[in-house]
Amino acid sequence: MEDMYREMILDHAKNGHNWGLLENPDFDHAEDNPLCGDHLQLTLTIDADGIIRKVGWDGDGCAISQASASMLGDELVGMSMDEARKLDKQIVLDMIGIPLTINRVKCATLSLKTLIVGALGQKQWEKIEDEE
Amino acid sequence: MNKPTLPYDVEAIRADFPILQQAHHDDVPLVFLDNAASSQKPNLVIDGMTNYYRTSHANVHRGIYQLSEQATQLYEDARKKVRDFIHASSHREIIYTRGTTEGINLVAMTWGRKNLGVGDVVLSTAMAHHSNIVPWQILAEEKGFMLKFVPILDNGTLDMEAYRQLLEDNSVKLVTVVHSSNVLGTINPIKEMAHLAHEQGALILIDGAQSVPHMPVNVQDLDCDFFAFSGHKMLGPTGIGILYGKRDILDDMPPYMGGGDMIARVTLEGSTWNDLPYKFEAGTPSIAPAIGLGLAVDYLSSIGMDKIHQHEQIMTEYALDRLAEVAGLTVYGPPSTQKGAVAAFTINGAHAHDVAQVLDSYGIAVRAGHHCAMPLHQLLNVNATARASFYLYNTLEEIDMLAETLEKVKDKLIF
């Protein structure tokens, strides 16, 4: 089995980037992973051109879900909201970079789920999640 | 009588079913003709479940250790096999239940409790199994809606003219109908019934307990809103069944039971629900049976539902011809062209229970009684029928044996 706790993941998990909720955000949404109780809240500030300027996370979770939030947040800064809405789950799976088993995929994608459900709703998220 | 040709080698299939190899009463071969009540299991299912318990068992959706991941994967793979088997559009529409009965009760207790009230009508049929009558009676008591029944014609088919008329008063909210009757064998025109129900703004629930095991089913083509069936009648284990529901409708329904696995977040003030299908799957599920059902689907698919249906149609036609030769015997239901692999019959002067008992002494297993359809038997004006029901592993020779043994039964019982 490949090392689920390779240094990069642990580093992101321990010293998560963009941690702490933003004041007066333009986007604010929270989601849970019912399998293990992980909870993530995402706040964004978005400028007049629709570009994401700041990302602020809060929540509890395992190293995989925290690292994925940290890495996804890095990607989001400077991205347009239009682009962000089109992200698929491959982006977070690639960032984690190790094969994940069926239950762990839910941890890795919780960050993206928070973004997509908040932006486009549960149905759109289920579409993305169900892509095989 | 000339024997028709069957679409596949039945002996090869029988070899996969260990129970069919064993002698009955220690000396006569078993002729198992009670498949409508429950089917036997092939090695693929038996060994697959045993192997799961030997190598891969742990609770699902919880652990992140290897065994739990394996169990979860197998359990969810089985759901996708079922999705493909009945041609649902998403695995989220496939809810694991304990069987047909629980599926119908789930719809009654969630959709029904939310959407039915005084002035509404639930339309069932006179050929319904008790599982499609009693839950609605219980709920009607609570909510005050009316339960009505589509009558049947003398030939054992539904009275479609009466169905149209019953729909016309616009208060029907749900039509609930058996796809293939477990007594008459009647295969109902579900697609047409769904269309008519939808025209009046009603939903339609199909009891597929006797159809999914025996013929190709495409829930999207039928355009049904709910579809319930049982694993144990289709070569799978007991304790597992499926409720299919259209996603939008399931999304709007409140949960069924509360507990673990069905929640997103719980606080002492309140809770939110998990995504489909888990919203309806509280508690540790029947993991090994679900995996067994997936293997049963594999087995049926490897033969092909078209071929199985063809086999059974030939068997039914042959059985009706052979039984017609038995003087004093009446078979109930439509002709073989509109009928599933079921022959419920009575013999003048002999009670069905006695017929079944004597048949058993010759190694032939049939069921006798009202087959959980008492109102139908009241209509037929008999208190019990004997029922022979066939499946993919039955042979024409077994039907010969049934017909010949029935003559001996008559000698014994009728003086």
Ligand SMILES: Cc1ncc(COP(=O)(O)O)c(C=O)c1O
């Ligand atoms: C037509 C029909 N509906 C419902 C059922 C109930 O199935 P189960 O007992 O598996 O819930 C049966 C079988 O007994 C049946 O034949």
